[in-house]
Every structure is written in structure tokens, then in C-alpha cells.
Amino acid sequence: MPYFDAASSAPLHPVARQALLASLDEGWADPSRLYREGRRARMLLDAAREAAAEAVGCRPDELVFTSSGTHAVHTGISGALAARRRVGRHLAVSAVEHSSVLHSAAAHEAAGGTTTQVAVDRAGRVDPAAFAAALREDTALACLQSANHEVGTEQPVAEIAQQCRAVGVPLLVDAAQSLGWGPVEGDWSLLAASAHKWGGPAGVGLLVVRKGVRFAAQGPADERESGRAAGFENLPAIVAAAASLRAVRAGVAGEAEKLRALVDRIRSAVPEVVPDVEVVGDPVRRLPHVVTFSCLYVDGEALLHELDRAGFSVSSGSSCTSSTLTPSHVLKAMGVLTEGNVRVSLPPGTAAADVDRFLEVLPGAVAGVRERLGAPVAASGPAGVESLVVDSLGKRCPIPVIELAKVIGDVPVGGTVTVLSDDEAARLDIPAWCGMRGQEYVGERPAERGVAYVVRRVS
């Protein structure tokens, strides 16, 4: 049963399992105690810190273990912002950061700070010049991911780190998706990561604060982990996390090459076997194992269920798969189609045969969902009235786009279709459909209920 959602969480690496088992016996005591069990725990903790620091490329005393990647990000951002409060309260982040970064930014704003979200291009990549332009006199901190968690696009971290250094702004890098694949290049100031993304156990993140970077941990004081991560150390998991990071790094070159080839196969095959599909993300500057595509006229949740029934576990950034019924902020920032979205992220050791079978199963799964939704199969007949209004109020993604596609052939070239919709995804997906279909997106205007999206038929 192929699991293709490694970017969410990877199964435990065999080395992590082994290390965890060993340290359950050796590392359960309090490492701050003076007796033999405590000293043994302290030695294990010190060794894990050294191994992790070596993999990151930092000094052991710059690295602390947190209880998750999310905690590392929250602690890193709040501590760096607080330490530079005299400089100002401005925070610069990319628009495609992980929710832990964006939620930290929202909390910062709620407390009176300001945030600039730097836009990305259609591939999800930040433009260094745009990022540099967001750095101000009062910028206390900048945050940038090493690679995007939804589309795999790598960010120009080294270049942006240099720009930040030049103006004296510390850069925090969220390396959650990439640390298993290699150290983060460049002269960054802080770094956060999460062990269960590289095959380590849940319950372990890491936060690196370079020497010389000002940092003031927030929240109640606690003496553990240099005062930067409160609570009793989760030692067996920490040992396992460090051991598995070392192990995945040892095999990384060959593994990256294999997965990169499999992802390339998916990237080129999907548009061939599935009509009306958009493969998103940077095709070259990307993580080896992640590929994301969106299918017109498809309900993301229904497609996930179809694929699950066929034995494939994937995730989606479509609005229908989120608890808040809003599309992924990443796809939104990229301006790409959000409906029928599928993210495939391959775990190490993925068999080529499983990828082949996925490509066999996918066209039928997509076609089945489209058929049940009544999606258009081909362009409609000759033209009728000059303009049409489609009432999609109360209908959710992908229905508004399907109804648009069904009637576009009913107006002559030059005529317009106005779609009334109160679904947030329509704002993204109607322009995206126009781009994919070669039709003109005229714009939106408020309607009595919802929003009116106007499309002109040009072909």
C-alpha cells in the first residue's frame, strides 16, 4: 500500500527505531541529576546534540531540542522578535511559509507588531529583490523556508541570507522540509526543523540560534535546553531523531537521485494521461520527492478518497479538504488552480512500480470524479446569447468552474459569462481556469450576494 505523503510525516526510519529502543532503557532519567542514571542521560543528550549540530552545520551550543518543529518556529520567532524590540516591530516573511510561521506572524500583529508578506512567482519562488525591498529600518526579523512544503519549490535562502546580513536583519530559516536532504546553505541566523519529517520520531524539533544573534526566550522561565525549550527532555526521541538524521544523510545522494527521477516521471506523465491538469511548482529548483498538480473540474476531497480506495495516500491543498473550507494559502499566493489539488511526496525507498501504478490509477480516478460532478467533456456547440449569468451561489469548489465551463460555448466569441459565487476558491480558480483555457478573465465585482466573476470568451 504505497504511502505518498512523506511531506506530512514519514514512517520511522529503522535506525530511529533502534536508537529509540536502546535509549528507552538508557535514557529515561533526568539529565540534570547527578547520579549515574542522570549522568548517562546527560551523555546521551550531549551526543545527540553533537550529531544534530554536525548535520545542521552549527556548534552544539547553538542547538536546542524542542518538542516539535512548530514549537521551534514559535519559540524562534518570538524570541528573536523580543530581543530586537528596540530596533522595531516589523517582521518580513514569504507568503508561502508554513502555517506555524504565518500564525506566529498573526500573533505578532495581534500584539501590535507589523508583518510584510513577500509575494512569490507562479512557481512559488520568492524573488530576492522583492524580499530585500521588504526589509525596513524597523525590521526585527525575516523568515524564509528552505523549500516549500506543498509544492517543493526551493527558495534562494543563501542569497536572501546575504541580503539580510547586509542590512543587519537576522534571518530565520524554516528547514522542516529540507533538512533531511542536506544542510541549509548560506549565512542564516536561526533555523528550525522537525524530526518526523526526516524519519525521526514525533515529539522532536530543533532550534538553532547562531552565536551573536540576539535572542530572548519568551514565556515562563525554565532552565532546560539553555532556557529555550521548557519541559523535561524527551530524551529517547531526541536520540532517535539525531541518529536518523545522520542515517538519512548518509544515503541521501542516491536516494535524492532516485526520487527526483520518479517525480520527473510524474511531472511529465500527469499532463499526458489526465486532461485539464496543471502541474505546479518549480520543475528544477525543488525538493527531490515532492510534486503537486491540480485538476480542473475536480473535487479534491473526492479525488483523495478515490486514490485512497485504490491504495494511494496523498494530500491536497483544495478548499474542500481543509477544516476551514479555504484553499491552501500557498496555491493562492502562487495564483495557480486550487481545485482538484493533489500533492505527492515520496518517502525514501519508493518503488518505481508503485509510481507506475499511481499513474495508471490516476486518470480513472479523476475521470470518475468529473463524471459524477457533470464536468464538461468537450467544448459545447455554437453560440447563442451575447452574455450569460450563471448562479453558483451556495455551491462549492469545483462546481462554479464546472458551470462556467459548461456554458462558455453558449456565448459567441467576444461574449461574456458572469459567474455568481460565494465560494472563496472561485476567486482563485476562475482566473486560473481562464489562463488554462485561453479565455479572458475580465474581473470581479460585488454582487447582491457573493461576488460576480466576469469571463470573456476569446477562443
Add this chain to the structure above:
Amino acid sequence: MPYFDAASSAPLHPVARQALLASLDEGWADPSRLYREGRRARMLLDAAREAAAEAVGCRPDELVFTSSGTHAVHTGISGALAARRRVGRHLAVSAVEHSSVLHSAAAHEAAGGTTTQVAVDRAGRVDPAAFAAALREDTALACLQSANHEVGTEQPVAEIAQQCRAVGVPLLVDAAQSLGWGPVEGDWSLLAASAHKWGGPAGVGLLVVRKGVRFAAQGPADERESGRAAGFENLPAIVAAAASLRAVRAGVAGEAEKLRALVDRIRSAVPEVVPDVEVVGDPVRRLPHVVTFSCLYVDGEALLHELDRAGFSVSSGSSCTSSTLTPSHVLKAMGVLTEGNVRVSLPPGTAAADVDRFLEVLPGAVAGVRERLGAPVAASGPAGVESLVVDSLGKRCPIPVIELAKVIGDVPVGGTVTVLSDDEAARLDIPAWCGMRGQEYVGERPAERGVAYVVRRVS
């Protein structure tokens, strides 16, 4: 090699180990995902929550898993205080709470709130009337431990919970030390606990917020665990924590009886085999497995090393064993001797023979430390001058008390000894020595350097 520091951290319970192993294979995926691995993880998480809620005596939807007991306390206090900010910003806590509670209180004060610390008696027990008196119009929250972590004294939680209800103040109970021994009685509002204290793994705490209790989680938003515990769920550890809680509870009656008898043996034997010792904490209303005593004229760290060399792992609240060189705030609040302090906390299954051997080893270990420090062996000869000054400046606990004891016999009854000391522990230990020795503690006054402590010989 007997490990007698279960109150710090207990070795992993065999059931926890088994559950952890099984859920490493079954529970590594993201429980918020829709595919089979995610659904399986969700089922494990739900089952663990139900088991833990049953053991606590609450509804499953009142309980969330946090990444440690410390995080549960921090989150519980900050969320409860924020939700009742309109009522006021006063917090009432006992003076003997765990550092995670007192550090939360300090953070609350730094942010403009106020705290009242309710005193305890010489047994470490809070007087319900004194606690009730600390509740004010503007009290947003009260915190009380179920039992003390250093001396084992149980607090009158049910009675104080009732008082809190009567005036509409929510009570948060820190049940870290007691939850393995049974549910916390009474009508409390919030409860925090830590799995590694009951033989569960590190990395799991739990926070219960009763329905109807106002709560506003602080920090960046996160959708996991009802928005009350950010970060990817540490599922294998959560499953193991719940399984071991159920397992220890199943055997609790017999285990408590056995350990209680062993602790009683220590409580009665220590003053018989070691001269000049004070056994502290409530002898009856106490945890089954904890006993604490302090030895006059003894350096706590040296005694810990002696006991460690003899194969016994215990902890201490003496100033010399803390990184800040201050004595335990618990012993200080109780007003008992802090020098030569030893806490014995027996893990389940402790053999009576190991306790016997401890009682054999202890007198020699204490005597050895005393001898090396030059402690007085018996009362000195006849009186000399009316008053003496002992300069102990620059000397640490237990030296000032040893020097006092050496010369008290050199002044006649009615004469005084003035000890000059700049060691914080002297402020507690000189009055405590007077109490134990039947001498009169006259008081302290500032000196050119340090503090002058005046003792009158009365016997």
C-alpha cells in the same frame, strides 16, 4: 542498583514500552489526514484520549495531550488567566508549587499581573482558610498541587476546590506527582499532569479544562488538540502514556500499601540511625512513595555523591545541589532545615531489601561527610567569654552551621554567638538548627559584609 528518585522520572513501565513499540508502526502518520494511515492514527489518538480521560475522571473532549507536564501547566495557567482578564489579573498559588507554576506566576507578574503565594505549615501543607483568604474580587485563577513533589505532603484539594467554586474562581490542580496514584478528588476546574512521572514516556503531558471553564489559549494559533497544544501530535508516546496510566492504576492499591510501609520504615529508622536529622513532610497525609529528610552539618551534594557511590540514586533540595546555589523553595517555605537534604522516592516494585541496605549505608555516608567537614561530634567543654563572633563569610552551607555548633559550648548559658555569613542557606538553617538544638534564635541584622545571625545559648 536501586534507583530512589521516582519523583523526578520513573523508568518506562513495561506496558508503556509495549504500547510505544506497537504504535511506532501503527501511529506515525498525521491523524488529521483522510487516508488510511491518517485514520488509523486518529483512532489510536481517540482511544488514548478516552483511556486517559477515564483515569482522570473527565470527558474525553475536556482533555488534550501536551508535549510535557511543564507545557500543560504553562498553557493551562496562561489560557485561564487570559480568559478571565476582565475579572482581574490576580493569581493565587501555594508557596510550594512546582517551578513550572511559580515561573508562570513570575511571567504573569512581569506582564503586569499580581500573585499571592499562600504560606504552608511546617509539614508543607496549605491551610484551606489561608488559601480562601487569598482569593479576591479580582482573582482570575488559583493553583494548587495535589501533592508536593519534594516532601510528598498531600494538599486539601477537594476542600479548596469547593472554596474556589463558592467564589467563582477556577482552580488549576497540578497533579503531576499524584495522578498515577489515583484521580484527583473534588470539583477542580483545570488539571495538569506529566506522563513520565507515572512510568509513561517523556514528551507527554495532559491538560484538562472542564466544560464551562473559560479558556483562551495563548500564543500562535494551531488547530491540533482543540487549539490548546501546538505541534504535530507525539502519537506513539501518547498511546504509551495512556496505556501505562491505565496499567499503573490497575495495580495501585497493593503497590501503594507496600511503598507506604517502606517509607514508614525509612521515616522511623532514619532518626534512629543518623544523629541530628530532621524528617520533613506530613507523616500521614502524603504520597505513598516519597520521604525527605535533612541532616545537620552535611553538604547535600557530597552526601548525594556518597550515596551514588554506594549505588543509591536520590535527589536533594540543598542549595549546593542547585545550579543557582539557592535552597529549595519548598523547604524554605516550610521553614525546615535545608542542609544535607535527601529526597527518597521509591519506584513501584522497590524491594524491601534495597531499603534495608539504604538504611545500612546512610549512617556511614552522613558520618563520612560530617567528618570531612569537621562537624562537631558532641557538645563542647565549659563556658568562656560571654559572646563570640564567628566569621563564616565566603563559606557555603553547611559550614556556617558547623562553625556555630562548634563554639556554642564556648559561651555560658545566656551568652550569644554571632555568625557572619553571606550564604543564603544560613538564613534558613541557623534558625532551624536552633529549633533542633533547643537554642534561642535571636535574629539577624545587616553586617558590613553579609548578615549577622545571633544565637543565644539557653541549654
